[in-house]
Amino acid sequence: MIENRRIAGVVVALGLVASACSGGEETASVDSSTTTSTTSTTTTSTTTTLPEAVASTEEETTTTTIEEVYDGPVFPLTGEPLGDAEIENQPAMVIKISNNDARSRASLTGLDQADVIFEERIEANATRFAAVFHSAIPDIIGPVRSARTTDIDIVGNLSNPLFGYSGSNEGVARQIREADRTGVLTRVTAETGASPFFRDTNYSAPDNLMVDGADMLEYTPDDAVAPSPVFSYADNVVDLGEPSFGVRATARSNGTYVWSADDAAYMRFQGDEPHMTREDVPIMPENVIIMTTTYVASRIDRTSVDAITVGSGDVQVFSNGYAVEGTWTREFARDPITLETPDGQEIGLAPGQTWVVLAPVGTSVLIGALEVERLLG
Numbered sequence: 001m002i003e004n005r006r007i008a009g010v011v012v013a014l015g016l017v018a019s020a021c022s023g024g025e026e027t028a029s030v031d032s033s034t035t036t037s038t039t040s041t042t043t044t045s046t047t048t049t050l051p052e053a054v055a056s057t058e059e060e061t062t063t064t065t066i067e068e069v070y071d072g073p074v075f076p077l078t079g080e081p082l083g084d085a086e087i088e089n090q091p092a093m094v095i096k097i098s099n100n101d102a103r104s105r106a107s108l109t110g111l112d113q114a115d116v117i118f119e120e121r122i123e124a125n126a127t128r129f130a131a132v133f134h135s136a137i138p139d140i141i142g143p144v145r146s147a148r149t150t151d152i153d154i155v156g157n158l159s160n161p162l163f164g165y166s167g168s169n170e171g172v173a174r175q176i177r178e179a180d181r182t183g184v185l186t187r188v189t190a191e192t193g194a195s196p197f198f199r200d201t202n203y204s205a206p207d208n209l210m211v212d213g214a215d216m217l218e219y220t221p222d223d224a225v226a227p228s229p230v231f232s233y234a235d236n237v238v239d240l241g242e243p244s245f246g247v248r249a250t251a252r253s254n255g256t257y258v259w260s261a262d263d264a265a266y267m268r269f270q271g272d273e274p275h276m277t278r279e280d281v282p283i284m285p286e287n288v289i290i291m292t293t294t295y296v297a298s299r300i301d302r303t304s305v306d307a308i309t310v311g312s313g314d315v316q317v318f319s320n321g322y323a324v325e326g327t328w329t330r331e332f333a334r335d336p337i338t339l340e341t342p343d344g345q346e347i348g349l350a351p352g353q354t355w356v357v358l359a360p361v362g363t364s365v366l367i368g369a370l371e372v373e374r375l376l377g
Contacts, residue, residue, distance in 0.1 A: 077115035079233025079351035092161035110141035142210035156333030167191035171300030234348020241324030286352030
């Protein structure tokens with residue numbers, strides 16, 4: 001944002017210069033002298049002196065760079081070029097990741113490589129991540145935590161993804177087994193002793209359960225397919241929205257997203273601290289979606305809540321340093337999430353990682369320059 005302010009200052013300065021040059025009649029200095037000789041023929045000669053910059057007769061060369069628009073195949077969950085990757089039979093992989101407290105964040109690994117992250121409320125002041133991987137599969141992902149009934153609808157439009165989690169209470173387990181049986185997801189859980197999971201002894205339980213990404217892929221069913229896109233990647237938020245420094249989501253566990261022009265992404269802060277993996281890699285999604293979501297008390301666990309992600313609601317979309325408000329719509333769990341402006345224009349994300357906050361009404365606020373400076377120190 002400091003870079004944005006610097007650029008803005010240059011634009012203002014250029015505007016002042018242009019204004020000064022366009023005012024009044026004296027836009028160029030012309031020195032004219034005339035000598036007349038009285039003979040049978042009258043001859044008049046004129047000498048004109050122009051400013052040096054204007055007097056130059058050299059032609060200026062203007063170079064126009066036309067950026068080529070890529071129209072080849074893309075990864076479905078990022079909109080980025082597919083290249084030589086073969087993904088026809090590679091399912092999405094969803095891993096439940098802890099965000100309970102500082103201990104769980106200390107062991108965090110792999111989240112920076114997710115295509116889409118859904119942040120959902122759980123009990124107390126904590127949130128939990130349903131991290132969706134497809135374009136890249138990290139070596140290690142964690143810390144892995146439990147599943148919730150909310151997750152079944154969240155992953156319902158991912159074409160039977162691998163679903164990895166530490167365990168659950170029996171009520172949730174019944175629902176997940178049913179989702180597995182009906183092809184909504186492929187259940188892979190540490191509670192059955194599945195081999196992809198292991199304990200990292202450098203950390204303490206419960207924040208030391210990790211999953212091996214390559215081993216997780218061994219559970220891919222024979223009829224697996226790549227996921228369909230969840231969002232549009234038309235990359236038009238700059239055209240539809242207004243410039244924005246970013247946003248703070250205040251639902252239980254405060255997360256702030258600050259636009260970085262240098263990185264073309266949003267720096268995520270957990271509280272007042274930059275959100276980093278244990279390898280000191282910052283969490284910096286290209287897109288942030290504040291998806292206003294109704295929460296209801298869980299019928300299975302009275303201390304927990306369920307997010308309603310089928311239906312519609314208000315939405316704020318942040319991309320390329322701009323923000324636009326609108327509506328999210330999803331008629332059935334198997335459907336993609338459609339984002340539209342109030343006048344019905346589709347909102348398209350920038351290619352890259354997308355962070356989705358499932359936020360209760362009234363729990364997000366736009367941030368300004370002073371807050372950015374405070375966070376960045």
